[in-house]
Amino acid sequence: MKILVPSNVPFDLTIDVEGVEVAPYVMRDPVPDEHTDAEAIVTWASSGTVLRDAAARLTALRWVQTLNAGPDLALAAGFGPDVTIASGRGLHDATVAEHTVALLLASVRRLDRSLDAQRRHEWDRALGREQVREQEMFSLQGRHVVVWGFGSIAARLTPLLTALGARVTGVATSDGERYGHPVVAQERLSEVLPGADVLISLLPATPGTRHALDAQLLALLPPHARFVNVGRGATVDETALVEALRSGALAGAALDVTESEPLPEDSPLWDVPNLILTPHVAGGRPQGAAGFVTAQVRRWLADGPDGLHNVVAR
Ligand SMILES: NC(=O)C1=CN([C@@H]2O[C@H](COP(=O)(O)OP(=O)(O)OC[C@H]3O[C@@H](n4cnc5c(N)ncnc54)[C@H](O)[C@@H]3O)[C@@H](O)[C@H]2O)C=CC1
Numbered sequence: 001m002k003i004l005v006p007s008n009v010p011f012d013l014t015i016d017v018e019g020v021e022v023a024p025y026v027m028r029d030p031v032p033d034e035h036t037d038a039e040a041i042v043t044w045a046s047s048g049t050v051l052r053d054a055a056a057r058l059t060a061l062r063w064v065q066t067l068n069a070g071p072d073l074a075l076a077a078g079f080g081p082d083v084t085i086a087s088g089r090g091l092h093d094a095t096v097a098e099h100t101v102a103l104l105l106a107s108v109r110r111l112d113r114s115l116d117a118q119r120r121h122e123w124d125r126a127l128g129r130e131q132v133r134e135q136e137m138f139s140l141q142g143r144h145v146v147v148w149g150f151g152s153i154a155a156r157l158t159p160l161l162t163a164l165g166a167r168v169t170g171v172a173t174s175d176g177e178r179y180g181h182p183v184v185a186q187e188r189l190s191e192v193l194p195g196a197d198v199l200i201s202l203l204p205a206t207p208g209t210r211h212a213l214d215a216q217l218l219a220l221l222p223p224h225a226r227f228v229n230v231g232r233g234a235t236v237d238e239t240a241l242v243e244a245l246r247s248g249a250l251a252g253a254a255l256d257v258t259e260s261e262p263l264p265e266d267s268p269l270w271d272v273p274n275l276i277l278t279p280h281v282a283g284g285r286p287q288g289a290a291g292f293v294t295a296q297v298r299r300w301l302a303d304g305p306d307g308l309h310n311v312v313a314r
């Protein structure tokens with residue numbers, strides 16, 4: 001079996017399995033002609049162009065292993081029906097969960113205002129006084145946090161939130177349990193949101209989640225609430241979000257992801273005062289990628305597509 005593995009990633013991706021030829025390629029460049037007979041390819045944060053090139057030229061391809069938790073780019077690349085796509089679900093749980101907590105605390109403690117004041121060399125005690133106003137700053141102790149798109153990352157995030165004293169309601173595609181946590185179906189979101197202090201979205205980008213958070217749902221959140229998005233930007237109607245933040249219908253938001261990335265220079269999101277932005281950095285590098293891919297290769301050799309974990313398309 002021949003598997004294409006990127007040679008220019010800043011983490012260990014050594015795959016050493018008997019009977020497997022590892023063919024290196026440079027991520028962001030087209031796959032070299034001598035390796036277009038590969039049966040499998042490992043990708044990480046690859047651009048759509050490279051993935052589409054692979055989809056068009058790798059005629060023997062049967063398996064795409066992305067190291068991203070979100071499979072959206074690989075799914076959109078147009079791989080044929082004989083190609084199994086598996087995601088890197090689980091490889092980013094710790095970093096994304098911690099970044100989510102960082103964004104949430106930054107928003108509820110109005111860290112953005114303190115940092116602005118620091119840059120101006122101002123000791124802004126008004127912030128301390130505003131702490132007593134519910135709208136501005138609050139503690140997570142006893143608060144209700146709704147986590148929408150409850151999966152692997154949410155399972156890692158939940159104990160961090162409960163350690164801060166928050167109560168977590170998970171929302172998924174159907175009622176039941178995910179990773180040992182009870183979850184409610186997305187149809188019940190409108191019942192849950194009026195009692196939420198925080199809404200965190202970890203929704204993947206799928207045709208069904210486009211602009212899932214719209215003006216109607218935003219209007220259900222109480223005015224002191226915060227919204228944090230670490231899933232995908234396309235799941236939010238950004239025009240409605242900006243309107244809710246500017247009108248005071250929503251006290252604050254923190255986003256690691258936006259519908260267009262990089263965020264266009266003329267986007268209104270840059271200048272909304274109660275909005276914190278980080279440039280899609282929650283995930284960073286996958287943790288334990290070499291061990292994960294090696295295990296996936298062994299599963300593939302033993303059972304083919306049926307053996308793979310994290311299959312998102314087949
Ligand atoms: N900002 C960043 O750097 C990163 C962002 N991500 C994003 O986080 C997402 C989640 O990652 P994981 O937890 O690993 O994925 P996961 O697949 O374990 O969990 C996603 C959950 O969302 C649920 N879901 C899908 N559509 C839904 C809907 N309409 N309503 C309610 N629930 C719905 C799924 O059933 C699943 O339980 C990824 O798809 C990716 O877009 C992931 C890693 C890094």
Ligand SMILES: O=C(O)C(=O)CO
Pocket residue numbers: 045067068069070071092280283284
């Ligand atoms: O893994 C993902 O899906 C990410 O967004 C990381 O960049």
